[in-house]
Structures are given as structure tokens and as C-alpha cells.
Amino acid sequence: MENRPHVVLVEDDAAVRTVVGDYLRAGGWRVTQYRDGRSAADALDIGLPDVLVIDRMLPEIGGDELCRRVRAVSDIPIIMLTALGAVEQRIAGLEHGADDYLPKPFSMKELQLRMQAQLRRHTPSGPAAPFAAGAFRIDPAHRRAWIGTNEIVLTTREYELLLYCVQRPGEILTRDDILGDVWGWSFGDASTVTVHARRLREKIEPEPRYPIYLRTEWGVGYRFTPNGTE
Template sequence: MAATIVGRVNATVMIVEDDAAVRTAVGDYLRAAGYTVTAVADGGRARDELAGQTPDVVVLDRMLPIVGGDVLCGEIRKNSPQVMVIMLTALDSVAQRISGLERGADDYLVKPFSMRELQLRIETLLRRGQKSPLVPMEIGPFRIDPARRIAFLNNATIPLTTREYELLLFFARHPEEVFTRDDILREVWGWTFGEASTVTVHVRRLREKIEPEPRYPRYLLTEWGAGYRFTVAGGAGRASGAGRAGGSAR
């Protein structure tokens, strides 16, 4: 992965956008801000480019010719989970945003968007990827290696996206504490405001990767009316009220 120095030439961004005017404008703006930029017009070309390079961030339009943005995002998540994806969409509805996040996007922007806002979203993703202390940690069956940005469960690697890794690391550093979705948006995403369903989607995705039975979580629990709590005390899984509540959370 290329070195990520926020706002400097060493950070690499791939823009995948079929609208030539938008693609050119975004590319010129980010190059002027100091990023190394690759810009392509369709999902097929992006797929080819990604076979030979690993950018830090992919700015990905959802509606693309040849290979759609949703499909491409899924391939990025499977092949290069460390790459951060900001999805662009013209569909301004909560359901559409949730759908994009469920495909594996780390962030989203609704068109039309401010170039400055896009830059800030990129900087936030890169900055949060840099800030974690590099001291390995173990908690219950989990082991996290911040130097390599890898997490293990019972010595097996967990295939996490960048945002899922940051979410797990945050919870692991604060076991047994309850955090609201707004708390998590602020601490993990760096947002002072935003769509709380973003957290719900990522918690669901993280549970699918760390829980024996995601519907009945034993590690990442829902505290109804309060937020989420991470525990390695064993949880109670299917048998307990806490497990059932966590399983029905959105």
C-alpha cells in the first residue's frame, strides 16, 4: 500500500467516474491538493488498474458502465480490504446510503458535493488510519496488531475492511463501556454530525465477521436505549436476554 501522508503527493487516490466533467474536476482539485491521482471512466478499466496498483483511497461512482460501482466495491473489499472506498451516489435516501455501506464502502457522498468536503472526507480516512499507537494488544480471544492493521480471532485472521478494523480497535480499547451511535460517529469516523445508520450498518458487518452467531452476539452487544458495548466476558449468546436483544438490533 502506498504511504499515506495526508494532503501530500505520497497519498494515492483513484477516481472511478463516468461523467467526464466530474472526473476531470475532482482529479484536478485533488492533484492541486497534493495527491497522486489516477482517474478512469468505467468499472472495467478500474478493475484492470486495481490489478496492478493499490491506491490508498478509491472515490467510486455507484452508477458505472461495464462493471457497476456496487460490484467493484465488493471486489475491492474481497481483494484489497485495506483500501478505503468513498462511494458517490446521486440517490439521496437513507436506504440507498445504507445499501452502499453494506456493499463495503467506508464513506459516501451525495451528488452534487463540495470538492472541499470530498477532500476532508479523504483526509479523515487517511488520518484515522495513521493515528493508532502501534502496540499490539490482546483482549479475550482477539489479538490486534496495529503496525500491520490486522486483527485475529482465536489466531485466525479476521478479513476486515479499514473501517471495520477501526471500529473493532475502538471497541477493544474500551471494553465494557457503552457508546451511542453519535459517540461512535465522532470517535471512529471523526464526524461531529452524520447519519447514525452508518454505525448500524458497520456494526452489523463487523458482527458477521467476529460473532459465531451474528443474530445472537456475544462480543458486540446492543444496550437498548443506550448504544453498543464490547465484552469478552463470554456474552450469553442465544440463551440470554442480552443476546436476544443484540440479535434484533438494527
């Protein structure tokens, strides 16, 4: 039986595909590679890997669309490769469902470490009892969440952000704290947190423009009120 974690790499640059693929195989990964979004999409319809790494700019089907398609059916970790310094591209990738991004050119070691971090976060570390907090109910062992009796369909990162907030009711949560505690980054773009907070609000708030659970603390970050009241 194949025990190595499986990553699908979608990258149209043959040189990048070869270098990344060889590095990850040497690091213990099972790697499947595709040069365009169409062939990757067809393969992903049949089976999903443990981690998906995609370039944002792909022929035939772009990285954003590929990310949306996968996210509609699965919460597997998705890392998107983006152009160096293009903040708007990173934000767009996150909005389409990516869990993480890495600007080009990137370190092979950093890519592998981020993949491993995503895999750890996606895999429950052990059994934990379900618990309730205000309107929310969380089942950590199975990474599921509900508002009342309605289950919330969340990506891996959205679940982690919700769990982080639920465990800190009423506290002021800065974007830097969230970036460090949820993403595990000592530095990074705070807009990453903003995008995921917006996506989470779209799933938990009755009216996302006027949030009652995940409230903005202007100039600081957020405050979570699980009952929807101060």
C-alpha cells in the same frame, strides 16, 4: 520517486471527473481517472491506489460490484459517491465495503478532507505493543486482530470500530459517540454505524444473529463484552 498520495477516481460524468480531478491535483494528489467500472476494474487488478473514490452508478460494472471486488483483495480506503438523499444507496454502498460516502452534489473541499482522514486512519501513526482483551488479540502497529488463534480479516473501518470497542469493554457506546470518535463526524447518518456493526459481527460472532461480543443496547447503541459473557 512519486511521493504524492494516489487516488483513483471512477466517475462516468465527464464534467465531474474534470472538476474533481483538477481540484485534487491542485491539492497535491496524484489522480488517475476512469469513466466506467470495467476499465477501472482492469487497472485495479494491476495495482491499487492509496484511496479509491467511485460513483455508485457506473456503466459496465457498477460501483457496488467494483467495491466488492476491491474489498475482496484489499482494505484500501473506499469513498463512494451517492445520489443526494438516497439513504438506501448509502447503506448499500457501506454493505458492499465502502468506508465512507458522500452525497451529490458535494463540496470539493469536503471530499478532499474525507480522503485525507481516510488516509490518516489507514496509516499507522507509530509503533504500539500488541495487547489482549478477552478472546481478542490486537496488534495496533500492523492493524491486525485475532480471536483466539484465528486472524480476523477486516477493512480499515471495521478494524477501527473493533479497536474502539475493545478499548471500552462493558461501556455503553452510543451511535453518535461512535460516529464522532471513529468516523470523526460531528453529524451524520447513524445507519452508517449500524451497517458497520453488522459487518463486524459477521466476522467476529459465532452466530451474528445472536451476538455475544458486540451486543445491542436497544435505543442507545452497543456494549462490547470481550469475553463473550456479561
